[in-house]
Amino acid sequence: MFEIHYMIFAMIGLIGSVLFMVLYIKIHNQQKRIFRLVENSQDLVYQFQVEPEHKFLYVSPSIEKMLKVSVKDVYANPRIPFDLIHPEDMPKLQNKLSGKVDYSQPILQRWEISRGIYGWFEEYATPVYKHGKLVKIEGIVRNVSDKIRLQKELEFKSFHDELTGLKNRTAFRERFHYLNEIDLSVGLMLCDVNDLKATNDNFGHLAGDNLIKETASILKGCVDDYTSVYRIGGDEFVLLIEGTSRRYVEHKYELLLSLCEHHNEESTNSQNIYFAVGYEHSRSSMKLMDHLFKQADEAMYEDKRKTKQQLFV
Incomplete structure (x- = not known):
């Protein structure tokens, strides 16, 4: 009887050892596979x-x-x-x-x-x-x-106009709403390109696109640490001038006219560019951006009206 019990325990021990070795080899092989995976x-x-x-x-x-x-x-x-x-x-x-x-x-x-x-x-x-x-x-x-x-490219495309490379309407709205919530002196200048529709009708949309791109090039000459330029519509542009005085905004207006005049004088292969401009300045932007935009818009249309009157005089 003792010998039978001994044989049974011996067999159990042997089976246990075999199972342990099998498990050890399996775990070891798995570890080797994981290590190779990490190494490669x-x-x-x-x-x-x-x-x-x-x-x-x-x-x-x-x-x-x-x-x-x-x-x-x-x-x-x-x-x-x-x-x-x-x-x-x-x-x-x-x-x-x-x-x-x-x-x-x-x-x-x-x-x-x-x-x-x-x-x-x-x-x-x-x-x-x-x-x-x-x-x-x-x-x-x-x-x-x-x-x-890729994320930066998508972000750039989301906030920039494809034709001109300027910041677009979405970027303008975001900045507009931000300024409306803080207290900062701000100037807002609206520019509307004259005769874009006539250019498209008479010379085609490619000529109209070139007119827009040349206008954008002129406006880029106004960009500095305080001034950003946006294209917010087909022929509509905006300059946001932040943290400066009214005199500084007036200086930007004078610079813009000077750049436009210089372009028209030097231009040989492109048509002359004219645009109506209206601007306004406020010592505080907080809760006043809508009012500021309206004032600049009214000033721009007044400038456009005066230009048309001069043409028919």
Whole structure:
């Protein structure tokens, strides 16, 4: 009876050992597959020790393609990330290593990918604490330069006029409503191109487009730190002049007329440009933007009326 029990226990032990080996091999193979996956990933995977001293515990080979530095150099010099990050994004790196960021959110930052050239990278970082103290950070970093570039292109197209490159009606409305909520001196100048319809009818829409582009070129000559130009309609433009005096707005008006006159004098292959202009200034923009726009609009139509009267005199 004892021998039977012994054989049973021996068989159970043997089966257990076999199962353990099978499980061990399975887990080991799985770990090897995961490691190969990490090693071959285009994304950068890392483990960085924060305490007791800064050093990389692991960094994937993709760093060599991503940031043009060798894995060996990164292990030898944990200061490399500080050397490669864009100066404006340095606080993000410092806050990440001191536990002062929201680790549940991606960290967007710029790293130098070639001498003087920076790429955009999105990082998901996980902090590791020991006895309540941050000791390690594990993360994965992905190059999102193409994504950011596309976003910027879409944003530019959303807020800029395709024909002239000027800011568009959407951008104007956004700035208009912003100024209406703050207290800032502001000047508003409306410009309406004369004879655009006649140009389109007589010479075609291509000629009309050229007229608009040349007008935009003239208006761009008025842009400075205080002045922005918008195309808000087919032949309608607006200058927003912020944080200046009424005299400064008057100076912009005089400059605009001078630029237009100079264009007409120098122009040989294009038609002369004329537009009606109306402007108004207020020491405060708060809750007054609609009124300011109305006054400038009335002044513009008065200028247009006077121009037509002069033509028939």
